[in-house]
Amino acid sequence: MPLISTQSKGVYVIAVTPFTDNGDVDYDSLDRLVDFYFEHGADGLTILGMMGEAPKLTQKETLEVSRRVMARAGDKPVVVGVSAPGLAAIGEVSAAVMDMGAAGVMVAPPSSLTTNESIFGYYANVVAATGEAPIVLQDFPLSTKVNISTDTLGRILEAHPSIVMLKHEDWPGLAKVSALRAAEEKGRRRTAILCGNGGLFLLDEMLRGADGAMTGYAYPEMMRDVVALVPKGDVERASDIFDAHMPLVRYEQQPGLGLGVRKYLLHKRGAIASSAQRKPGAGLDAAAIADVERMLARLTRRLAELG
Amino acid sequence: MPLISTQSKGVYVIAVTPFTDNGDVDYDSLDRLVDFYFEHGADGLTILGMMGEAPKLTQKETLEVSRRVMARAGDKPVVVGVSAPGLAAIGEVSAAVMDMGAAGVMVAPPSSLTTNESIFGYYANVVAATGEAPIVLQDFPLSTKVNISTDTLGRILEAHPSIVMLKHEDWPGLAKVSALRAAEEKGRRRTAILCGNGGLFLLDEMLRGADGAMTGYAYPEMMRDVVALVPKGDVERASDIFDAHMPLVRYEQQPGLGLGVRKYLLHKRGAIASSAQRKPGAGLDAAAIADVERMLARLTRRLAELG
């Protein structure tokens, strides 16, 4: 059972949670989905993030989903989102999933944090609550409403070696990646940086020194290719693939609507039996499906052209 | 086991959740606290609201606290806060506590709601998820970031008879109380209106037609007196008592800090064994304690003067 570390890299797909049309967790689809992700380019998985509908699960389901995914993933790393309003719950779930063999836990800041001081203090509490578990700090202001400045982020990373990875999805955020890497060159310890935001800036982020992707775009193979090609110096080929997917990436990245797009595509690709979301959360209407199908047809053609 | 209704009135105290200094739920103090509230003027209780540190409890603790309070409260009504990110959890906890004998459930809107349409749609989902349970709609924009206009609130009340009560804590909110009552005079069905905000506008709200208080000020006897005296027309006596408490009410109503003040006072009054909060959440420093003690001394003197 591997742990994430400051040396981790590659593609960690943010997994959706499959439900039946009745709203029950669909564990058979969950198995199939895990296989699908690893067959299409994932190096690891991150479950129970925001796009995993985690807050809609009961604590029992949370643990059962975690167990099932880890069993299926075998020796591949699985990170578990454990963000919760109380530190007790964070500690409790963290201990449980680390016991099951999780590779680490991910914690986003609660929206009640309003200053650099309170953000810093919060992560000190998180580190205390999670003990030895390797932590991914999720930096996603558009959703959390918490803006972590580059220097505050640096102070947190310096203070807490157990925070080994950043899920980077500040927007705009390229300068932040560059600044973090520059600080490492001046002596700060290394942090793994995997990028979110649906992959919308993945190529640019890799060029700034990111280590990979941690997001849930329904075509992990795009992320696999970009993450592999940029470090090899083949930016043109990476850009060809990246640009081909961009209309769809952009469409899937719409707040609120995006999960419907993602589940529609995963269902279409055979990874899950239903595109249903647990309430509240709506699927795609006919116009949105037409948009997606139009983009898919063009994507297929463009990838064929590229060879 | 009574249910709340559109005719409910009086003082429903928002109960704190007592913890030991170690952060465990202190069930003995919980029993004592329930007695304390009813001895000092409560007509009912509301548990697991924001000031009850509800999000810091595990689901198991949530149910155990509910069971314990209801057992102790006997035939007095107990409302349970069931706000949660997912409708499944709301439905699940709601069914469980109604089964135990709760008088109703309280639901605040999640901060993701940004328009009148989405707020309206959310409460339709809540009503569907909670079945027959009488619902308290908590309207507290300062904390939820969700602003419900008077007309949207009216549309929700008209559409859903199971929403029998409003926990009113918009700020400024006096005109909203007046507008709701005016609509009832023109034919809309009655809604019970109990007021929050720590009691800071309780007298003014009673004069606008509110039915009582639903908040957790550490001196429920003030709320009992104001709620009893205003309908009898004794506004001066009600004001004397209200004004005497106001410096302390105002101090306890500071966001974030207030729960520390409240637990300090309840501890001092012998209702709970420790003023500890579960993490994150800090107690009072020496300067704040000095402030509170200064105000307490004056309150005691002023109440003696008033007789």
Added chain:
Amino acid sequence: MPLISTQSKGVYVIAVTPFTDNGDVDYDSLDRLVDFYFEHGADGLTILGMMGEAPKLTQKETLEVSRRVMARAGDKPVVVGVSAPGLAAIGEVSAAVMDMGAAGVMVAPPSSLTTNESIFGYYANVVAATGEAPIVLQDFPLSTKVNISTDTLGRILEAHPSIVMLKHEDWPGLAKVSALRAAEEKGRRRTAILCGNGGLFLLDEMLRGADGAMTGYAYPEMMRDVVALVPKGDVERASDIFDAHMPLVRYEQQPGLGLGVRKYLLHKRGAIASSAQRKPGAGLDAAAIADVERMLARLTRRLAELG
């Protein structure tokens, strides 16, 4: 001097305001920029919007910039952004620019509006303050923090015939465009819908029935082509062009950073003498310039391939 109307369509470019490196308004560049926009596909201009650094201008400069642009634009329509905290200022500037020959005025809601009622009331005041001027309602929640629901928007449009146009940049917002058009089919009066958001969803919006673009992407020719081709049914050709520009559109649409990208490109294209922004507001660093140049090289190649 043409006025905008409910029948307006095409590309209204949101003009930047050129400054010298010292921070003075550069009126010679302003003339050149107006020519540039019309030579590259603009049907009209919108000045003094958010990306026009309007709040950084003195009122005297505001009027001088307006005068200069209208003189240069000749008989082409020029819309002027007049958003301001006070209705007196909105009325005053609106009257002044309409006198100069503006085609209409644009007003975004102030962030203090928190409910459907207050939004509705605000536009009633705006209509009263601007008299006969045709109004563009700017619906841009990401920036204004004001979320206007589809039904509230509909009520505003029904109440105020002088609001002839919507600058649509809600995100996600495609369903809103569809809903507005559906309401018109059921009898609501027509409203012109021009789309913003840097053009990131322009093709999809045109397919939903939008009338054009009102945004400032540094390559207006892309917008011209997409807006012309979709109504002709040539979606594939429109998509080829749109997709080719998308990496750059996406990069230019980053909040805060985007204006630096836009001015860099306009300077590079010879439209303005300096890419400087008035303070506060920073230009591009070397890494961002490298990003832009990389994308430009690919764009040029891709457009050549497409022929």
Added chain:
Amino acid sequence: MPLISTQSKGVYVIAVTPFTDNGDVDYDSLDRLVDFYFEHGADGLTILGMMGEAPKLTQKETLEVSRRVMARAGDKPVVVGVSAPGLAAIGEVSAAVMDMGAAGVMVAPPSSLTTNESIFGYYANVVAATGEAPIVLQDFPLSTKVNISTDTLGRILEAHPSIVMLKHEDWPGLAKVSALRAAEEKGRRRTAILCGNGGLFLLDEMLRGADGAMTGYAYPEMMRDVVALVPKGDVERASDIFDAHMPLVRYEQQPGLGLGVRKYLLHKRGAIASSAQRKPGAGLDAAAIADVERMLARLTRRLAELG
């Protein structure tokens, strides 16, 4: 013409701007109001703050109001609010009012600032733009949405000696006052701290070491007395007066509604000819007037009791 400094203390009343019922600035009332403030306990004035309806004035009116107030104030200090979206406007208005004899300028942070770094950077720009003018930093997160942590505030004060005063109205904010004073005891240069929030915590703030009040409560004599009595050690007498006013202070401090209350009281006291606000901004309805009159009657009686 005195300047504010780190040694300033006392009561600086935040002046309203009087309008006629037509919405014109009422300069005769402005003269009378200045006299009223100084006759009722003001040591200085602060004009064109948020409660001065500053954003609703044209730049010409801004300067004319400033000129008129300074002429009438004679040798008493007048601080001018110069917050504006652009630094050019801040610099321009600041230079103009300092030339007229202002005692200093006040600047609140714009809501676009989201991190400690951007807040720090902003005040560096403000200091550069205002040159030699003594600056009041307004710290009012409830209104600005910008939360300045205590350490960030400290860094700003250390970096910029021209920021001589803090208008303190964070909420809760008592611990911040204590922390600032503690840092001074350890060697940081002194900053004057005058308190806002309508005076709702003035007594507590004075006990923590504040230097006075900078807010606009319609009874400046309360603020004068509290600010004078606490340093003399007569906390009981200060509390008697403070507590007597508290119901009204609390009522006037309601966001949005408060200015209507304040102008109603100033009109009733003969300080201004009309309680009108420039649009948007509404006066009191009959129920609110009844509330205010009820509290006034009690205040008068209570003050008589106190002697």
